[in-house]
Amino acid sequence: MPGSAAAHGSTTDPPSRNYGCWERWGDDFQNPDMATEDPMCWQAWQADPNAMWNWNGLYIDNAGGDHQGAVPDGQLCSAGRTQNGRYAAMDAVGEWQAVEKPTNFTVNVLDQALHGADYYRVYLTRQGFDPLTEPLGWSDLELVAEVGETPPRSNTSIQVDAGSRTGRHIVYTIWQASHMDQSYYFCSDVIFE
Template sequence: MSSLTRVRRSLVARAAAIASAMLLLSAGLFTGTASAHGSVIDPPSRNFGCHDRWGGDHLNPDMATEDPMCWQAWQDNPNAMWNWNGLYRDNVGGNHQAAIPDGQLCSGGRTEGGRYDSMDAVGDWRAVDVSNDFSVHLYDQASHGADYFQVYVTRQGFDPLTESLGWGDLELVEETGSYPPATDITFDVSAPNRTGRHIVYTIWQASHMDQSYYICSDVNFTG
């Protein structure tokens, strides 16, 4: 099944989940709203992956053992997964390293009032296998377009299972030009001389305003 097919199916499940959430909202038990923005779906961002795998079954206690990093994220703030497409900051002015402190890269500097803090948790996030030459696929429901993408990959020797991510752990491997508004944007990336577990860190600078998205994807380089 393609990533886009999974997205569209997950959006159907998400719609049902949001309907249930609205019922909880009326009872004062749930806060937050859905946002029509976007994220990297391949290799999947941490919160999109959690939503894709568990959005239709997020209360299943088996998640605690089968997918423990997603479990801690769902327990911390379910809105981080329902709003998998809303991890951004406004008005950064391109000065990303000044805006996002070390240890907070995956949450966009604890953006949105800390909604995405669990994305910074260190541990065994579910990783997807990729080769050293791979593609990044952005799914953008709002078709914002892009001024540019910057794609970083952790340096060989960094251990994402035990180390907190900082800017010094990353190497810029791709900086693109602009893209016109589109629902799907895909581009190729090369990260040579890497094996094993790594984090792909994508900055998407949207075109409709000064809005920057910060996206952690967990991968396993197979060579």
């Protein structure tokens, strides 16, 4: 079985929680203004800065396609507290910075290591779920897009139709890499215009 690569990937638009924190604060991560300007990122940086420096490593090995069995409710954004809990702060409930999107939008996945994909699945939270007060569980999600086998390439764009959803939601993306049984899980926060 091949070994893990030094770099892997993430959703970059809408950004995963840890990629967004790294993108906004990576050059200024000790700035105390983060505590008031971006409190969810602040708590994440305080909990484990490596979760942001390693924004491209939020995965688990050997899920065998049983994502719900491998990742418990309330731990979806940390991939079941993978990497010895490195990403646990991604599960924190609160007002993560969200990007505005139209109801028809694109999810972009950066595949730095050119792993390719057996598939990508994109889920959205159901209308009525409140990510500001509720932990994310599997029953809160609805599959809205799926892309099958994808050859290795640096960027993959997935078209998504959010239907009649309005307000704040979580985009949950699963990337099943094709180089080995390696599953990536990304929470991205959006507000539908």
